[in-house]
Amino acid sequence: MGPALRLVVQRIALGLLLLFLVSILIFWGTLILPGDVAQAILGQSATPEALANLRDELGVNDPPLTRYFEWLGGVLSGDLGTALTNGKDIAESIGSRLENTLFLAFWAAVIAVPLAILLGLLAVRYRDRWPDKLISGVTLSTISIPEFLIGYVLMYFVGVKLGWAPTVSMIHDGMNLGQKLHSIALPVAVLTLVVLAHMMRMTRAAILNVMQSPYIETADLKGLTKFNIIWKHAFPNSISPVVNVVMLNLAYLVVGVVVVEVVFTYPGMGQYLVDHVSKRDLPVVQACGLIFAAVYITLNMIADVVSILSNPKLRHPK
């Protein structure tokens, strides 16, 4: 077994172990939330009889350890259980929500990733001149503003004042792709603004690092244009850190969109999670937590694997 393959296998095993530990943490964490699910479902206007009836039915009186192993067994066989609040199958409900979240993340990524890399390349090309400063300045300020505020600002000016895009990003099966894209224009814009800076700065730094190498000087002396050198010679050799940061941001686009989804009333995982946290619906919170953790761990694993494989020293051992 080559060192590259061994590293990859090690990395995957580590990822699985991590996921298992996270499952314990998630289960334990939801147990210590204050409040009572029956009270949360029935609201302030619940009678004590109704509360007792509901608690019995929900089975929240069993010991935690039994519940953990039942839950884990279920998850491993693809059964996420049923929601306490409405008795629906969680896997089924999450399915469409996850699809929506991935849809939003996908389009945000399609715009943000190439844009960030392009801006990074441009920043290197015009290093320390005004385009570089402008790009850094703008992207760093959008990453510094809390995303809900960017959301509200865009909502007010683009949605209400200009009327270019809907302020409520409702998507449903009856819409075609064009309508859906129009509907998610604002959240995509917010997400793009939020993740742009990180990827752009990393691209810029990684390439600048490579730009010091002697072979770049050679390319320069050959008479290649500056942008060609960056794109063809410097960028491929700085791919590893860039992939890492891109993956981190993709993971963020999936699991970090809770606030954006709530602000734009987008029917994704984030909003689903928030709804159920406020109702103490533990099975749903656990399932969402686990899915988010799995997405995060998987994407990071992919990033690691790609950087291992993109390292020629590991691919071609002597």
Next chain:
Amino acid sequence: MKDQLDYLKVNAALGRISRREFFGRAAALGVTAVAANTMLAGAVRAAGPQKGGTIKVGIQGGGSGDSLDPALAANATMSQIVRMWGEPLVELADDGGLNGKVAESYSSSPDAKVWTFNIRPDITFSNGKTVTADDVLATIERHSGEDTKSGALGLLRGIKSMSAPDASTFVLELDAPNADLPYLMSDYHLMIQPNGGKDDPTACIGSGPYTLASADMGVRLVFEKNPNHWDSAIGHASTVELIIINDDTARVAALQSGQVHMVNRVPPRTAGLVGRAPNITIRSKSGPGHYVFIAHVDTAPFDNQDVMMALKYAMNREEMVEKILSGYGTVGNDTPINASYPLYTELEQRAYDPDKAAFHWKKSGQTDPVLLRTSDNAFPGAPDAAALFQQTCEAAGIPVEIKREPNDGYWSEVWNVQPFCTSYWGGRPTQDQMFTTAYLSTADWNDTRFKNEQFDQLLLAARAELDEAKRTQMYADMGSMVRDEGGLICPMFNDFIDGMSDEVAGFREGTPGFELMNFYAPIEMWVTA
């Protein structure tokens, strides 16, 4: 000029020219804005409801964990949903009385113990089945059974027996007289379902003006007009779309950008600003809902009457209405009852008086600070209200310490558990219900631990009293008892604040019950454009 104005009015009412355009042209003819507004409203009503179109409602309160079972309805969205497909026996009328829905009429025995409801003949559920007294009986059974989870269970205690002697008669016999029984039947949980919903409580089959076309709980629900509904005077739009928007800013923005026609619960702080937009009208109405500071009068130091009086006099009610509700509300008087209730008597208004507060505080001999628990969950702006109260108390020399509690678990860990906290009540349809729910000695939700034998006797006596003048007096006496001896400090009654676009018409002022015309706005209003 009159002809021109009439022409404009008709065009504006029919939506051929915009509201803004109408005002502009009317102003050109020398009509003031206020007069123009009145004129337009009249013309819109005169033009009559228009059929068809889609009404979109941006509504607060729903979540993806909500159930479609009316028994579990507990928030604004669920209350709106059940109104679309279902109907109760009777419904609150604009004049404070009741309108028949599934029941055409009702009557009682002279002692108010036996109530007979006559079911409207020949009305059908949306599945085609005829509505019979058996369905009504099964519905009430489902909501009042021992193992029910229904939110209406509290209302339905004390039923001795129920029967359906024939298909159009439903008879209820009570353990004790209750003159208010028909009002209880208007509760939004009690939608009549085929076989009481025992077979499938979440089927959304009822006799209402709309039928459910698609449901994505906590996201979006679509209703289509029920072509067989018995009352052609309501249900104008052919489609009603409920879009759940819990974020206040997003909900208001959806109204402003024209994505929805109406929203509920506009935040009071921004209502004035939102209403300045030319195509939006803010509709506020006073309701029985109130924001409260509640103390357990059986727990020290609140068992000392002087402490309670000190705190009551230290409450600046006008300031609360102005700052916490931005004026969208009315001052409270330390009773849970206001003018929105039938048989209301105005009591002498208690006013902010730091001197009297200081006097009672000194007399009580207390020196330790009073601990007040609060959270944003208690009511919007509750922590600010607590801080204002702390300041006015300080002016009277009463030390108040504020403890901010987490929103999560506030209703199970703080409210009705801790001796002094902020909270809210949504109110009840009748005084009897409000007092029974929260001020009767034996009530589960006696969140002020107010236990007064004389009060309990009066409450039961009033329930059996069919003479309105006598009942009114009894309720006034009970109100005074709560006001002077209770643990309730009620600074304000909050208004329901809705936002309506001028693409919909038919709004009526002064409807009883909840927001959005007691949730009948999507059903009884229509699209003008």
